[in-house]
Structures are given as C-alpha cells and as structure tokens.
Amino acid sequence: MSVVVLRNAVHGALMLVVNFFTIAVLYAVLxxxxxxxxxxxxxAGAIMVLFLFVIMLLGVDREDDVREPARVRGQKPAAVLxxxxxxxALATGIAAPYLxxxxxxxxxxxxxxxxxxxxxxxxxxPRRTPSxxxxxSVR
Amino acid sequence: MxxxxxxxxxxxxxxxxxxxxxxxxxxxxxxxFMCIELMLNSVNLTLVxxxxxxxxxxxxxxxxxxxxxxxxxxxxxxxxxxNLFRLKASTDADDVDALRL
Numbered sequence: 001m002s003v004v005v006l007r008n009a010v011h012g013a014l015m016l017v018v019n020f021f022t023i024a025v026l027y028a029v030l031x032x033x034x035x036x037x038x039x040x041x042x043x044a045g046a047i048m049v050l051f052l053f054v055i056m057l058l059g060v061d062r063e064d065d066v067r068e069p070a071r072v073r074g075q076k077p078a079a080v081l082x083x084x085x086x087x088x089a090l091a092t093g094i095a096a097p098y099l100x101x102x103x104x105x106x107x108x109x110x111x112x113x114x115x116x117x118x119x120x121x122x123x124x125x126p127r128r129t130p131s132x133x134x135x136x137s138v139r
Numbered sequence: 140m141x142x143x144x145x146x147x148x149x150x151x152x153x154x155x156x157x158x159x160x161x162x163x164x165x166x167x168x169x170x171x172f173m174c175i176e177l178m179l180n181s182v183n184l185t186l187v188x189x190x191x192x193x194x195x196x197x198x199x200x201x202x203x204x205x206x207x208x209x210x211x212x213x214x215x216x217x218x219x220x221x222n223l224f225r226l227k228a229s230t231d232a233d234d235v236d237a238l239r240l
Contacts, residue, residue: 009169016173019154023180026147030191032199035183035206042206047176047213054217055169058224079163083156090152094185098192099145 009055013048020044147188154181168220168230172213179209 020043027036154177161174183202190198220230227234 009167012170012173016176019177020180023184026150026184027187029142030147030187032187032190032202035187035199035202038203038206039183042210043176043180047210050213050217051169051173054220057221058169058230076164079160082163083160086159087152087156090155091149095145095148095152097145098148099143 010052013051013055016051017044017048020048144188144192148185151181151184151188154178154184166232168223168232168235171232172216172220176209176213179205 020039024036024039024044027033027039158174158176158178158181161177162171165171165174183205186198186202186205188198190196190202223235224230
C-alpha cells in the first residue's frame, strides 16, 4: 500500500523491500525454503539495488503526488473502484473455497490416532474437498 | 498454529489489487514498474500456496521461473527507463507520447 501512496519513490522502494522480506518469510512458512532464499537474494538484493540505483540516477527530487488530480477526469476514483471489484472477484473466485478451517498444512487433528503419512503430509486428502467445493460454487 | 491456505490467497489477491491500482493511479514510470513487481510477487505467492495445498513441487518450479523472468525483465525495463529519461528528461508516463497520432 505504501508503495502506491508514498510520494517519494525512494520510500516506496524501501517499503517494497519490506514487502519482499515478508513474502520470503511466508515462503519459509509454506515449506519453500529454497524459494525464500532465492526471494531474498534476487528480489531484496539484486532487483532492489537496481531500482534504487535508477531512482538515484534519475534524481529523487522529482516527486509526483497521488493526491494531485489526474489529467484524465475521474481516473483515480475509477481505478480504486475497479481495484475493489478486482479484489472482490479474486477473493471470492480463488480464495473463498480455501477459507474454511482447512489449512495449507492440514493439522493431524482429524486423524489423530491414525499413523499419519509423515513424509508428505499434504499429499492426500486436502486435494479433493476444496476442488469439490470450488466446482460446486462455480456451478 | 496453522494458518488456513485461503488467507495466503486473500493476501496475494490484495497484493495483486494494490499493484493494479498503483499502475493505474501513479504516473511515475519507476513507481509503476515497482507495482508490476508487486503483482509478480503476489502471483508467486499464489503459486507456492497452491503447490503447498496440492503437495507437489510444480508450483514452486513455476514460481522460480517467474522469478528468473522477473529479474531479466527488471534489467530491461530499467534500461528502457534510463534511456527514456535521457530522451525526455522526465519520468512521467504521460510524457511518452511519441507514437500518438
């Protein structure tokens, strides 16, 4: 959010660095440690260095304010409205079938006594039910 | 404490929406480019989440490819921005209208 609303591009870039680190932490939580490492090295290292280099090269004194009116009339309210609509569509279309109590790594609570398949605990059952509910919600 | 997978997807949707709104609202080319990076990251997060849900590695492999392509795209795009700045002496997206009739 701050990437968009901050008027100084350098501040927006630093907020983007914070965002990259957060996503790297989420990758590590999702058991994608290699991707977390690559995210930190490539994004927070290389890409942000390139961004800050170009921002400093082109001069940081040129600031454009989000609050100044756009040259096309009514562009910004229309953009925000379309953004809200897009978020609603994405959240209901993609995320809503998975928003139940089911987790990315299903806890062994439903099969507490049974010997769980410890090698790949997410390979089995969570595949069927969300897709079934998604198909049901699509129709 | 386990987080439901839908929360990751909602977060990715929110990040993608913020990126889209940023591209639509801002006029600075560099900030628009950073918003494109934000959208690529949200798609990566979605891919990794679905790879975790399905218990395979295909989403992570695809996410890695997206990262590589994004890194290459950033270098090309920033070179374009530097050349545009040398040509136009501004980073405003509305100043780039050489193809307008």
